[in-house]
Every structure is written in C-alpha cells, then in structure tokens.
Amino acid sequence: MIRALTAVAAVRLRWFVITASFFAMCALWAVATPAMSSPDEPSHTIKAVAVARGQLTGTVGPRPTTWMVPGALTMVHVPADYAVVPGLNCYATLPEQPASCMPAVLDDHTTIMEAYTAAGHYPPLYYALVGWPSRLLPADPGILAMRLVSAAVSTAFVVAGLVALRAVRASRIVWWGAISALTPMALFLFSTINPNGLEISAALAAWASSWAVFGARGRIPRHALVIAAVSFAVLANVRGLSPLWALVIVTLSLLGSGRARILWSERRRLVLGSFAYVAVVSLPSVLWSVRYGTLLTGEGLWPAYGDKVLAVTDMVLSLSKQYEQMIGNLGWFDSPVPLLTLLVWTLSLGMLAALALQRRGQVAAKVALGVLFVGVVVGPMLVQLPGAEDAGLVWQGRYTLPIAIGLPLLAAWILAPGDEGEEPTAARLSRGMTAALGGAGALAFYGAARRYAVGASGPYATTEPAWSSNLGFMPAVVLYVIALTIFIVALEGARGPRGLEAPEHVSKAPAPSAGRRPVVEDGPVGARP
Template sequence: MSRSHTTGPATDDPAGTPARRARVVWSAVAALLVALGWCWSLATPMMSSPDEPSHVVRAAGVARGQVSLPTADALVDTAEPGVAGLVRLPSDYAASVTLPNCFAFQPDQPASCQQDLPEPGAPVDARTYAGQYPPLYYALVGWPSLLLPASGGLVAMRLVSALLTGLLVTWGLYRLHRVEGNRAGVWGAAVALTPMCFFLGATVNPAGFEISAAFAFWAACLAVVLGRGPVTTGALVQAVVAGALLVNTRSTGPVWALAIVVVALVAAPAGRWRDIVAHPRFRWLVAATAAASAVAVGWLVTHPAVVTTKDLHPGFADPRTVALSVVGKGSEYLLNMIGDYGWLDAPSPPVTFVAWYAMAGAVLLLAFAAARPTRRRVALLLLVLGVAGAPLALQVPTAVDTGLIWQGRYALPVAVGVPLLAALVVGVDRRPEGELLRRVARGALPVVLVGHVAAFYWASRRYAEGLEGDVLTFHPDWTSPIGYLTGTALYAAVVGALTWLAWRSYRPVDDTPAAPGPASAAARRSTSDAATAAAAAEPAPATTD
C-alpha cells in the first residue's frame, strides 16, 4: 500500500512538502549540470575536442541511415589511425572536418584562424575514423544535422550531447543520495567528476556519454550492494538502463561494465547477492540485461576493428619495451583524466591538478585507513590496481600494430568509481568520527570549485589568446558565443550553485533519540532537508518491491 493510502490525500500528507521540495531540488541539480556542460559546449571552438571531426561525420551519417560504412583505400603509413569509413554528407558538413587544422596541436595559436563554413551544397564523401563505433550515441546526437546547416548543426549536436550527459550524471547523483545511512556519495562524486568529464560530455564525442553512463551505472551498483535497506526496483532498473547505455556506446563499454559489476560484488556484504536474486523482478531485469549485452556483442563481432593498422610499429614488438614506455607515461595519463582539453594542447593549470591530487589522495587515504568491513577495502584496492593496470593490459598485446594510443581519459568510465567507492567506504554518518568526516567532505567542495573554475578559465584563454598570450585581456583574438571572461563568470556561478547545494547536503544531523510517533518522525525529517527530499522523491522500498 502506498503512503498516500495510509496518510490521506496528498494535501494532508506530511511528506507532500518534502516531495515537492525534492522535485525542485533535483530539477535544479539537473538544470545546473546541463548548464555546466553547455558552458563547455559554447566556450570552446568547434572541432576542438579529440577526434571531434570524425565523430561529427559519424553522427551526421548515422542520422542519415549510414550505419555500416564502406571504407576508403587501405592504410599505408602511420599518419592515420586506421582505415577510414566513407559517409555521404552535405558539403558544409564535409568541410567542417578541416576546422581544427589551423590550431590543433598548436597551444600558442588562438582559434581566430578558423575559417567560416561554406553554404550547404550537394552531398560529397567525408571520412571518419569512428565508422566502427556502435551507432547508439551518434543516433542520439546526430539528428540536428538533418534540420540545420553545419554552422548551427555542430553547436546543436554539442548541446544535445551535454544535455544527455548532464541528465545521466544527475541520475547517478540521485541514486548515490539514496544510499541509506551514508551521505558520502556526493563527496565522492565531486572528486570523481573531473573537468575532463564535463568537457568531453559537452562536445561531439562518445567518450563523455560513456563516462556519464558509467557514472550512473556505478551509482546504481553501489547503491544496490551497499545500501542498508531492501534492494529497490529503482536501483536495479537504473543499473540495467545505465549498463545498457554503457555497453552500447564504445567498444570498451562491455569491459568496463564487467569490471564495475565484479568490483560491486566483491564489495557487497555477505548475503546481499541472495537479496538481489530474490527480488521479484530479477529475472526480467536479467533478461533485459542479456538483450542489451547481445546487441553490444553482436555489433563488436560484426565490426571488430576500430583501429586496423598492421605491424606499423615494429619498435613495440618487445612487450618489455611497451611495458616500460607505458609506465613512463603514467603521470601523463593521470593529468589527462583530470583535464587536458582540445587536441591534448590545452592542459589545466597547476591549481586544478593540485586540487584533484589533494582531494583524491585524501579520500583514498581515509578509505584504506577506515575501520570498515574488509570486503569494501579489498574491492577498492582491486579497483585502483585495475585502473592503474588497464593501460598495460590493453596496450601490450596491440602496440606493435597501433602504437601507444592510450590516453588517460579512456579509463575514466571505470576510474570515476575509485572516489565513489572510497567515499562510501569512509562514510559520513553518526559514528564517533562522523562529525570530522562531515567537515572533511564539506572542506573538499570549495577546493573542487576552485579547480573547476581555473580549468575552464585556462581552456577558454587557450583558444582566446593562446597559452603564450596575455593571462588576462579584454580584447582577445578569438571570442566564443558566451565570451571569454563572461563565460568564465557564468561557469563559476553554475559550479558555485552546485557547490552550495552539495554543501547544504552535509549539514549536521541531529543524533538525539526521539520517541516514535508522527511528531518525532517530522522532527527527524527536518534535520536534513536534502536527504529527506531525495527520499521522498522515490517510493519507499516496501511499496516498490
């Protein structure tokens, strides 16, 4: 029986006001996260995301029904990452692939050199190196190219991508907020969602969508296995939907999804797996998972080669050489996970890197020192080792063919789980050290705020003036649609609002025991507006299961 059946009409329900507050709060969170992505979409020039020309061509092609592509001539040297797919597009979209040529890999060159796009013309062949990627993401973001010329369509595709990723991140945050007896999820999310996550999600690049889908999947899996209450239908459905999006976005998606499930099962307390299997909708959810996985595997089997070079890097024939080279790039991979924008030519300033090193290091040290069940710490250790070892495991077998193509951002779908799990291991609850941990969680938020704003400003400055240009100028060489300094101010306002909401979620909780009854229940609800609002937004486990 639902709550409304036991408490009377909605207007008399004591939970009615918190429920409305929850809808307002979570709508605000979603709007702010989408706005944060849109700031990135508009502040950086078109095609300034890694391989964005190939992804734009792929998206516009999928929107026109060109899903499995014919290929261009065979590859003959290392100048290209693989055999290109051919797409027939209007001439303005085909011409857009040249937009980054004048500034890519040139950090001192502002984007003012970028040429205007021509008027739409007859369809011509365009090349994409993303022709083997699963079509799901491209179908979701490519449809504006059917309605608009390239001058507006490129921007619209970016805005759609930022909208989707912002909503997925919101879904993940909501689920983390629902973990009973542990308010640490927001703390972990603040550290997990680096500026690079939002930058990628705000451009035409499936990596950003993959990261946000993985974030929502992580949140659901951790909520299922670490929650104190019954297994809820909402969490399981989120795990299935987010997992389906993850495995069907990029070729690495099934690997990351499997890794997330393994870590979650290791972290689960004894008996939790039996509770999951006993859920009345478990069989239907397993069937849906199997169907989504079959689609992903079917695409990979019929389109196995994302990079199709062959023996073009003989210097990497020795696995030891590859291993040493990969280890030597470890710090580069870490920097790329935090924020190295454009074509790896627009790194974040030192203050951003220091902020994330400090915050990630703090939550990890606290987690490994926490007096928590061993299973959770073992799962965290396994995850950290997996993230560190992924570049080795995935590059040693293929380096002779592809070279060392790994970038730190490739690991972000699984790496975002490190601070999430670490924060949930630490906890922010009513144990004796709970007040100290609550203060630490609050203290982390302003540091992350500064790191985000500094990263956005530095990336905006790179395209406005070049990295060797003036640190501050009111007359930049290139100006984005939202402006160079005004865009930074807008971004700071959006991140500041999100920080304030997160700050409020860590207000002290009254530990004073109260006698049972409606009055004491109302008092307990008033001790943490954010927590009770989130709880009221979803039915109680007893009514959904």
C-alpha cells in the same frame, strides 16, 4: 499534509536546480570551446551526421600506412557543410594559436559529398542520440546543437547517478567523492561530440545505481532499479570496450557493497539476474564488434614494440601522462589544466583513498578499491600490449575514466554513513575539499577559455580576445563560476534521509524489533536504516 507537500516541492525544486546548473556548466563548455576542439571530434561529427541519415556503416578503406592515421578511414556521404569540418581545427596541437584562425563554416547544406571518419567501426547508439539536429540544421549552428544534445544526455545520467547515491549514503562525503569523479576532462567530453563523454556519464550512473541496488536493506528502491537498467544498457553499447566496463562495474559494485555473501545467500536471484542483464544488454555491442570488427589499424608500424619488455616499459613511463589526461589535458592534448587544478584533484583523490583505507571494517569494500586501482593502472597495458607492434601505444587517459571514476566514488562510499556511522575526519574535510574542487574546476574552465581566446601565453584577461564565442571570453568565465557555485551549494543541501531533507514517498519504518529488518518502501529516494 501541507508540510509534507511543501517538503516534497522543496526536494523537487532542489533537484531541478542541481540539474539545471549542471547542464548550464556543460552548455558553457560547449559554447566557450570552438568547434572540433575535442579529440577526434571531426570524425565523431561526421559519423553522427551519417548515422542520422541512416548510414550506420560506410565503405571502409585500406589499413593506414603511417602511425599518424589512427585507423582505416570509413567513407560516408553527408552534406558539404558537415563534410568539411576537419578543416575547422587549425589551432589543434598548437597551444599558442588561438581559435581565430578557424575559417567560417561552409554555407552549403544541400550538396551531398564524400566524407571520411575514423569512427566508422564504432557502435551507432551515441551517434543516433546526438546526430539528429544535423537533419534539421546546417553545420552552423548544427554543430553546437549536437554538442548541447550530448551535454543534455550526459547531464541526465550524472544527475541520475547523484540521485542513486543519495538513496543509500546520506552524507556530504558522498558529494565530495562525486565531484572528485567529475573531473574537468569529463565535463569537457560531456559537452562536445564525443562518445567518450556518454560512456563516462553512463558509467557514473551505473556505479551509483549498482550500490543503491546491492546496498539496499529490505525492498530495493524502484528508481534505483530503473537507473541501473538504463545506465547499464546505454553504457554497454557506446564503444567497443564498453561491455567490459559494464562487467567490471557490476562485479566490483557487488564486492564493494560489503554484502556479497548476504546477497548470495538471501538474494541469489538478484545477483545472478544482474550479471545476466549485463550480458544481455552487452549483446548488441558484442555482435556489432564481431560483425564489423574494431578499429582497423596498420600492420607493423611500430616494430620496436615487438620487444614486449620495451612496450611495457614505455607504458609504465606514460602513466603520469595518462593520469594528467584523466584530470584534464583538453583539446587535442594541447590544453593542460592549470597546475593548481591538477594538484587540488590529486590531493582530493589521495585524501579520499587514505581515509578510506584507514577506516575500520569494510574489508570487502577496501579489497574492491584495491582491485579497481590495480585495474585502472594495469588494465590499459593489457589492452594495448597485443597490438602494440601494429598500432603503437595509443591509449589515452580519458579511455580509462569510465572505471577510474569508481575510485573516488567507492572511497566516499566507504567513508559515508552506513551501519558504522560517518568517518569524522572525512566529514570535517568534505566541505572544504568540495569548495576547493569547485575553485579548481572553475580555474580549468578559465584556462581552456583563455587558451582558445588568446593562446596559452596570451593576456590573462582582455576585452578584445582574438577569438571568443557569442558570450565573450570573460563573460563566459563569470557565468561558469555562477553555475558551478549554484550546483555545489544545491548539491550540498541534498543530503538524503540522514541529512537535511526527508526522502520523498518513503514511509518511516518502525524501529526494528529483534530478528526483524526494517523495509525501505519504493520511491525516488530510498533510505538505509
């Protein structure tokens, strides 16, 4: 009994360390990058402040007449210190300009004035979750508080996804896939005021929990059902395209589980219920889009794209840029991650895909992997093409991340232990690649901190940066390396029922006799027989 209690306490402590260290990483991103450094962060900040004051919608202005404006601006009324945040990012699109040009935040939280946001048509869920600190705090430090709330919410979904993965795939290979999915761009977005971050983290939890549900033998772990229910409900209501991502994830997760036929014959209610649930939780977002429309773009601003062949050609030529953005082109696309970071992530993704495709069996999962890859490449083209003549080619790589992160996760799912056992080559490579990704991630953080501290061509290390947070330039980098190391080491030890730890509250099933399936009991961590 004492030994069992000690094991449970050790598991809980490990997951507390994983959660705390990941949040610390996100918090350091939030602190070490200046206010309004995330793409469209001024618009999202004003929208969040307005929603926190009950202004779910505002007054929509006319269509833009220039391609430099992404869409019609919505007027809202917010405190003056938040209304003027667009003036803080003087360094945006200027990689040689450190953030030292940023003016002081206006000290006026009582005057209410007009402000304009390009995110007026977005669903209000994300903004309600992160905007409430603006009711309690002025812009300085309210902006940082909203960033930290956004980081905390995304941390909760990421950790929930890791817990769900551990329930059904007990291997270090799974963590290799998960860390590959957590690109520097994803962590940066988690830690700024941007709904794209929540969309990515909720999608990670949705991918993982779907496999935990569809891949479970016997009784489905209760915690996996809860994670799936919450993650899909949130994911479907973050942005206009989020319901589509939810549908794609549940469909490819069913196919990728390799048990679609069995589930259809033996658990048809589960399959039908999953799709029905996604449809129901997507309804608020769909109704919002029907009622308020999507982003109101210009008309005929890109007449050359009336030639669809030219539009498709340009979209194909932009694929490399979109890929770079998924790994990390931070800020306003003026802070690309170091080349070494990009190369390590590319190597990791390529190795995972190659090993998964040469794995024997699991044909359905490989088909799902191929379909997902085609969707990641072609899907943005199909979305952009109808409106290319009016809006231009506006797709950014970060928009694809909610479904793109499924690629390394699914590849790792194929390689990790199941009924066929662990893929030996992947098992040998996983520890080294996880460490390499950690180093590449730390390098990306250093590159971003340096860009804002001294400019892209400034000194590599200095005790007198032109700009730094209260933590300082180099101290923030050191703290990030420490937090990242703790996270990876703690995660490496959390390898589930086939790994180092026995799952909590999971009774060991007796050895299955002929014609009998072992049953996995409810609990925080399920086990695959």
